[in-house]
Amino acid sequence: MRIALVSEHANPLAAVGGVDAGGQNVHVAALAAALAERGHEVTVHTRRTAPDQPEHVSAGPGLTVEHVPAGPAEDLPKDELLPYMPAFGAHLARRWAERPPDVVHAHFWMSGLAALAAARDLGVPVVQTFHALGVVKRRWQGPADTSPPGRVAAETDIARRAHAIVATCRDEVSELLRMGVGHERIAVVPCGVDLELFRPDGPVAPRGPAPRVLCVGRMVPRKGLDTVVRALCRLPDAELLIVGGTPRDDEAVRLAGLATACGLTGRVHLLGSVGRAEVPALMRSADALVTVPWYEPFGMVPVEAMACGVPVVASSVGGHLDTVAGCGVLVPPRDPRALSRALLDVLGRPELRASLAEAGRRRAVTRYGWPRVAARTESVYLDVLAGRGARVAVAGG
Numbered sequence: 346m347r348i349a350l351v352s353e354h355a356n357p358l359a360a361v362g363g364v365d366a367g368g369q370n371v372h373v374a375a376l377a378a379a380l381a382e383r384g385h386e387v388t389v390h391t392r393r394t395a396p397d398q399p400e401h402v403s404a405g406p407g408l409t410v411e412h413v414p415a416g417p418a419e420d421l422p423k424d425e426l427l428p429y430m431p432a433f434g435a436h437l438a439r440r441w442a443e444r445p446p447d448v449v450h451a452h453f454w455m456s457g458l459a460a461l462a463a464a465r466d467l468g469v470p471v472v473q474t475f476h477a478l479g480v481v482k483r484r485w486q487g488p489a490d491t492s493p494p495g496r497v498a499a500e501t502d503i504a505r506r507a508h509a510i511v512a513t514c515r516d517e518v519s520e521l522l523r524m525g526v527g528h529e530r531i532a533v534v535p536c537g538v539d540l541e542l543f544r545p546d547g548p549v550a551p552r553g554p555a556p557r558v559l560c561v562g563r564m565v566p567r568k569g570l571d572t573v574v575r576a577l578c579r580l581p582d583a584e585l586l587i588v589g590g591t592p593r594d595d596e597a598v599r600l601a602g603l604a605t606a607c608g609l610t611g612r613v614h615l616l617g618s619v620g621r622a623e624v625p626a627l628m629r630s631a632d633a634l635v636t637v638p639w640y641e642p643f644g645m646v647p648v649e650a651m652a653c654g655v656p657v658v659a660s661s662v663g664g665h666l667d668t669v670a671g672c673g674v675l676v677p678p679r680d681p682r683a684l685s686r687a688l689l690d691v692l693g694r695p696e697l698r699a700s701l702a703e704a705g706r707r708r709a710v711t712r713y714g715w716p717r718v719a720a721r722t723e724s725v726y727l728d729v730l731a732g733r734g735a736r737v738a739v740a741g742g
């Protein structure tokens with residue numbers, strides 16, 4: 346198949362760990378590569394963010410990244426991109442009129458708007474993955490939500506018009522059903538993990554004797570890093586490594602201040618973003634990976650830690666209910682006391698750590714390898730092309 350992936354803000358070639366560059370970049374890059382590996386011709390269309398970006402970049406056999414001119418050729422917050430989506434869609438329409446794809450897969454709601462506009466007159470089916478839903482973001486972030494005001498209505502409209510919706514977890518299915526999406530048009534296909542990179546054997550980052558707790562992710566308040574810092578106060582010796590963002594981010598400054606106020610100077614280390622290749626060694630060096638966001642559409646980081654055989658303590662939200670439940674420890678979000686209790690247990694019991702490591706690794710390998718995720722995504726495309734809808738496929742999600 347000729348497959349067009351549309352990912353307006355998340356460029357698969359970009360470095361991750363910044364405010365707007367994280368799981369979606371990794372997801373689109375890995376999905377595109379795994380689909381190309383299956384013999385498809387894949388083009389990822391993403392917004393041009395620098396004047397010197399070539400229009401087309403070959404990213405491997407059968408895989409091209411196209412930088413779409415839409416708005417200024419500079420990095421902009423994703424919540425400021427809506428005005429440029431008509432230009433983005435018009436560019437796609439011109440491209441696809443010359444050489445139509447068989448199927449379009451849009452990632453994030455704004456990509457859905459551009460893709461549906463461009464595909465309309467060509468009759469090419471559009472599959473939508475939201476990655477995050479405005480209704481959930483609004484619920485948790487309230488007035489701090491910087492999404493354009495029309496986001497929830499636009500997502501409802503996209504969900505109605507797309508040929509199929511790929512949800513990444515069962516919690517997202519519940520949200521979509523509440524938005525009025527028919528279950529027959531929803532398929533559940535999880536995000537994946539690179540099992541070559543994230544494995545128990547391999548280099549281990551240097552460490553001392555103190556128990557090590559690791560957090561990895563974008564430096565934004567909803568990731569709940571303050572909860573982890575507060576929980577650390579109750580753990581006598583442990584150190585906390587935080588990977589992601591830069592020391593200049595507002596959230597990093599806030600966390601550094603909180604660590605000082607809690608008397609944790611020297612025990613909390615803000616490392617900033619690290620390249621993907623360095624993440625596994627850091628994970629292997631940790632006694633536990635903690636991820637306690639307020640909400641989480643999927644959460645690739647815990648699955649990466651599981652694949653490395655590292656015990657995971659995660660908040661009981663979103664994708665974690667599918668991925669971590671039963672092979673890690675779930676705690677309520679925003680509850681430092683519950684998190685410190687869970688960590689005391691995990692850090693104090695080597696046999697519990699070993700059994701969580703084993704169970705997590707097994708689940709990552711059996712459910713989340715990218716070849717498997719790409720094969721399931723491909724079957725959604727084939728169902729759509731055959732006019733069979735998305736056929737809800739929740740098992741193993």
Ligand code: UDP
Nearest residue numbers: 362367368371562589618619621644645646
């Ligand atoms: N990541 C990374 N370097 C960093 C911070 C994050 O490579 O400094 C990667 C991390 O390993 C994971 C992704 O960024 O693959 C974050 O995805 P997740 O789904 O956990 O969170 P999101 O960014 O989608 O909210």
